[in-house]
Amino acid sequence: MLAAVRELGYVPDRVATGLRRQRTGIIGFVGSGIATTPFAGELIAGAHDAASERDVLLLVVDSQGDEALEARQIELLLGQRVDGIAIARMFHQAVDQPEIPIDVPVALVNAESVGGWLVDAVAPDEEEIGRMAARRLLEAGHRRIAFANTVDDTLASRGREAGLRAVLAEAGVRLRVADVAHVASTAEGGREAAVELLDRPGRPTAVFCFNDQVAMGVMQVAQALGIDVPCECSVIGVDDLANVADALVPKLTTIRLPHQEMGRWAVTRLLDRVAGEDPDVESATIPCRLVERESVAPPPAPSTSTSTTTPL
Numbered sequence: 466m467l468a469a470v471r472e473l474g475y476v477p478d479r480v481a482t483g484l485r486r487q488r489t490g491i492i493g494f495v496g497s498g499i500a501t502t503p504f505a506g507e508l509i510a511g512a513h514d515a516a517s518e519r520d521v522l523l524l525v526v527d528s529q530g531d532e533a534l535e536a537r538q539i540e541l542l543l544g545q546r547v548d549g550i551a552i553a554r555m556f557h558q559a560v561d562q563p564e565i566p567i568d569v570p571v572a573l574v575n576a577e578s579v580g581g582w583l584v585d586a587v588a589p590d591e592e593e594i595g596r597m598a599a600r601r602l603l604e605a606g607h608r609r610i611a612f613a614n615t616v617d618d619t620l621a622s623r624g625r626e627a628g629l630r631a632v633l634a635e636a637g638v639r640l641r642v643a644d645v646a647h648v649a650s651t652a653e654g655g656r657e658a659a660v661e662l663l664d665r666p667g668r669p670t671a672v673f674c675f676n677d678q679v680a681m682g683v684m685q686v687a688q689a690l691g692i693d694v695p696c697e698c699s700v701i702g703v704d705d706l707a708n709v710a711d712a713l714v715p716k717l718t719t720i721r722l723p724h725q726e727m728g729r730w731a732v733t734r735l736l737d738r739v740a741g742e743d744p745d746v747e748s749a750t751i752p753c754r755l756v757e758r759e760s761v762a763p764p765p766a767p768s769t770s771t772s773t774t775t776p777l
Contacts, residue, residue: 491522492735493542493550495535499527502555503706504724508574511728512551519736521548539563549735552576553728557588557621570738572731575724577620583746585738587730589722590750591624592631597720597755598673598701599632605699606763611644611669613658613679622675625703629673650675655682663698664690670698670764677702677709677719684713684760695762705756715759723751 494512499505509525516523524547528535542550543565552560553574560573562582573586602610612629615622630640646661648654655674659682662669674680680702684694692698694715702710705721730749737744 488548488739489546490520491524491545491547492516492732493539493545493547494523494525494553494732495538495542495550496525496527496553496555497530497535498555499525500529504704504722505555507724508553508555508728511725511730512553512574512732513728514725515729515732515736521732521736523732536563539565543569548739551728551731551735553731556619557591557624558619570735572734574727574731577748585731585734585747585749587727587734587749587751588620589727589753591621592628593750594703594720594753595625595628595630595673596632597628597753598625598703599629599636601701601718601755601761602671602673602699603632603636603638605671605761607669607671607699608638608764609644609667609669609671610638610640611646611662611672612640613646613648613655613662613672613674613683615650615654615675615679616647617650625673625675644669648679650679652678652682652685655679655684656686657682659683659686659690663687663692668692668698671761672698672700674700674702677704677706677717680717680719680760681709681713684717695760697765699761699764701761710756711758713760718758718761719756721754721756723753726751 496505513523526538528538549570550565551572551574554576557575559579560576561579565571571584573584575588577586577588578584612626614626633640646658648658655678658679662672672683674683680700683700687694687698694700702717702719705719710717710719
């Protein structure tokens with residue numbers, strides 16, 4: 466019998482089998498900006514690995530940030546009778562509750578719920594990111610530290626600044642208003658931040674940047690101003706962005722976000738619920754990792770760090 470089955474090339478109908486078991490063996494993964502975000506692949510890889518280990522199919526769709534399209538995609542996934550849905554954001558942000566039946570498990574990835582929606586969620590520890598950057602720069606001896614933050618009011622921007630301020634305050638170091646720039650989270654934004662923070666007397670000796678792209682812009686302008694990184698100004702980024710952090714000169718010290726771990730956590734949580742486990746709803750934070758490279762060093766002598774630079 467088995468030989469005949471193999472000879473005929475028979476493949477079991479997973480949907481029909483799943484309907485008998487009240488499961489289809491499919492998890493929906495709804496992303497936002499997958500096609501244009503460098504680290505989206507890591508989120509999906511973690512989710513895919515967790516699904517594969519349980520012999521489950523991961524069905525990925527991308528809304529590109531279109532709320533109406535995302536609602537329609539969720540509706541279509543429900544029409545396929547998926548066992549659960551992971552809703553992922555490429556940048557840590559809040560998510561409103563979509564129209565999903567209460568008996569379909571949902572997990573948020575790189576996101577948090579709003580409006581009292583009780584749902585499993587996983588995100589980076591944003592405050593710890595700020596604390597890690599502050600500790601590393603303080604350990605190097607810096608006391609005049611700046612923050613090139615994003616202009617967007619997000620969970621990430623608020624958390625990173627709060628963590629940075631907390632550790633600096635514990636060390637008796639004040640983050641001055643003039644040492645915080647709010648710019649676009651791009652290389653161009655980083656260039657604007659560098660002009661604001663570095664092209665002046667009494668400039669900071671270190672800059673913590675919201676992400677690696679901002680850090681790249683800061684380093685470009687520092688070089689144009691004749692400021693040596695890291696000998697005259699240390700720089701730390703966030704993301705560990707492929708082909709950026711390790712391609713800059715000097716190579717960028719940065720904080721790596723746990724994208725793969727978040728994708729794995731969310732799908733594992735969904736599948737545990739599908740299997741009948743009923744843990745308490747959890748908002749998990751996953752620790753990040755400092756990737757030490759070449760852009761952090763002890764601060765220069767005061768006469769060097771406070772000199773007036775030549776305008777661009």
